[in-house]
Amino acid sequence: MESTKSNIKNERWLIFVLGVVLLILGECSTCIAVGGENDHKNKDGQVVCSSRKHSAVLTEFGGVGDGVTLNTKAFKAAVDHLSPLASDGGAQLIVPAGKWLTGSFNLTSHFTLFLHKDAVILGSQDESEWPLVELLPSYGVGRDAPDARFSSLIYGTNLTDVVITGHNGTIDGQGAPWWAKFKAGQLNATRPYIIEILYSDQVQIFNLTLINSPSWFVHPIYCSNVIIQGLTILAPVTVPNTDGIDPDSCTNTRIEDSYIVSGDDCIAVKSGWDQYGIKMAMPTQHLVIRRVTCISPDSAAIALGSEMSGGIQDVRVEDITALNTQSAVRIKTALGRGGYVKDIFVQRYIIDTMKYVFWMTGAYNSHPKGFDPKAMPVISNINYRDWVAKNVTFPAKLDGIIGDTFKGICISNVNMTLAEPVQKLLWNCTNVEGHTSNVIPKACDLLPEKPAKFDCPFPQDKLPIEDVALKTCA
Structure with missing residues (x-):
């Protein structure tokens, strides 16, 4: 029964x-204009972007879209062919309708990977199709295994002007065997992601459906001027580490108009781990997140950390919806992290069914060997306003660090309706400082309500990335 x-x-x-x-x-x-008056089709009837002078179709390089034939060589041959042409007006590789099984392949600069609406890229389940790549210097070790990590399905490093897009075509990581090996402790290297772009500028990823990643879905790291828009990301909610989008040590990033179902954080903002992140000192900064819907029963809609040792600053979040999600915004850190999370602004949030609306922890204690336990993180100027939540178990769990108080917390105009049965301790606050205004239910004593109503601040200026246009195709 x-x-x-x-x-x-x-x-x-x-x-x-x-x-x-x-x-x-x-x-x-x-939401996204995917056409252009100057876009046209080649002799085979395939879409050609007006922003790219050269174009090719995967089938020209031996690609077979039957879901069985391995296309790793075809993808690599296509990129190798287009790479020298890309410097002369840009290049585009079209993935037509079909199911295209492949291992990991690299992109190039001034390049668009374009998926037809009925195209499905399938990640190979043969580990030999996933080469090992260098460990990330801001992490020092791998996540699943300390000494090695697999290349992501779509991978690129030191690129300029790279676009991954389509008419909502699908990339399926076929992650089930990877999940099983992770749960059984059988991995000898860290699982791959669906998309990882490193040390690159002008990165655009939009109008795609991504499903079943072996681990994280989209990981831009050490990048600048990144736009991620119009993604549907789907993972089983019971599978760990299937983060949706993880901007990591990136400057000027825009994430918007996306829908994410995840077994981990829908969006996780990062900047390196303990002594490795402190040494690299590359913050994630000037980040815009807006119009995103998240379902993640065991994690956060938006997480800041826990790998935040390079710093996280100037994050602007608005118009978010979280359904059956553990927390709305979770700040995660610990002694030994160093770094900072500051100048965070979140406005207009709609929540239905949540355990902790506001969650901060200074005891997220996972560390590499040789970390400095005296490296103190700084958490300051955290601003939340104009939130509506229903079916809430706990309004807040805010735990700073003894001797390292989380300061400058501002919460205003927030109405939370509680789930039945109502808990006795609604706000759990230690080692935090700040103030509130017009918050229901009333906050803890460490966040007193000011006599006069006020709004927590939200920046009125625009970041440069907000005015950058997408490089679209018809």
Whole structure:
């Protein structure tokens, strides 16, 4: 009987998720202009971007879209062919309708990877198709295994002007074997991601569906001028480490108009781990996140950290929806992290079913060997305003660090309706300082309400990345 009830519950939840996906896709069908008057088609009827002088189709290099034939060599041959042409007006590789099984492949500069609406790139489940790459210098070791990590499915380093897009084509990481090996402790290298771009400038990833990543989905790291827009990201909510989008030591990034179902944080903002991140000193800064919907029952819609040793600063978040998600914004750090999380602004948040609306922890204690336990993180100037939440278990769990208080916390105009049965301790606050205004239910004594109502600040200026246009195709 319990099994039957569980199956019915799971079926209802799946129907709900699919319904929300269709709703979001319907609402966002006009969010991004995907056409251009000067875009045209080549002799085979395939889309050619007006912003790219040279174009080729994967089938020209032996690609077979039957879902069985391995296309790693075809992808590599296509990129190798287009790479020298890309410096002369740019190049585009078109992935036509079909199922294209492949291992990891690299991109090049001044390049667009374009997926037809009925194209599906399938990640190979053969580990030999995923070469090992260098460990990330701001992390020092791998996450799943200390000494090695696999290249991501779509990978690029030291690039300028790279675009991954399409008419909502799909990239399927086919992550199930990787998840099973992780749970069984059988990995000898850190799992790959679907997309990872390193040390690059002018990166655009938009109008795609990404499913079943072996680990994180989208990981721009050590990059500048990044736009991630119009993504549908889907992972089983029971699979760990399937973060949706992880901007990591990046400057000038825009994430918007996306829908994410994840077994981990929907968006996780990072900047390196302990002594490695402190040494590299590359913050994530000038980040805009807006119009994102998240479902993540065991994690956060937006996480800041825990790998924040290079610093996180000037993050502007607005118009977020979180459904059946553990927390809205979670700041994660610990003694030994160093770094900082400061100048964070979040406005207009809609929440339905959540354990902790506001969550900060200074005891996220996972460390590499040789870390400095005296490296103190700085958490300051955290601003939340204009939130509405219902079916909330706990309004807040705010735990700073003894001798390292989290300061400058501002919360205003927030209305939280509590789930039944109502808990006795609604606000759990230690080692934090700040103030509140018009917050229901009333905050803890460490965040007193000021006599006169006020709004927490939100920047009125624009960041340069907000005015950058997408390089679109028809």
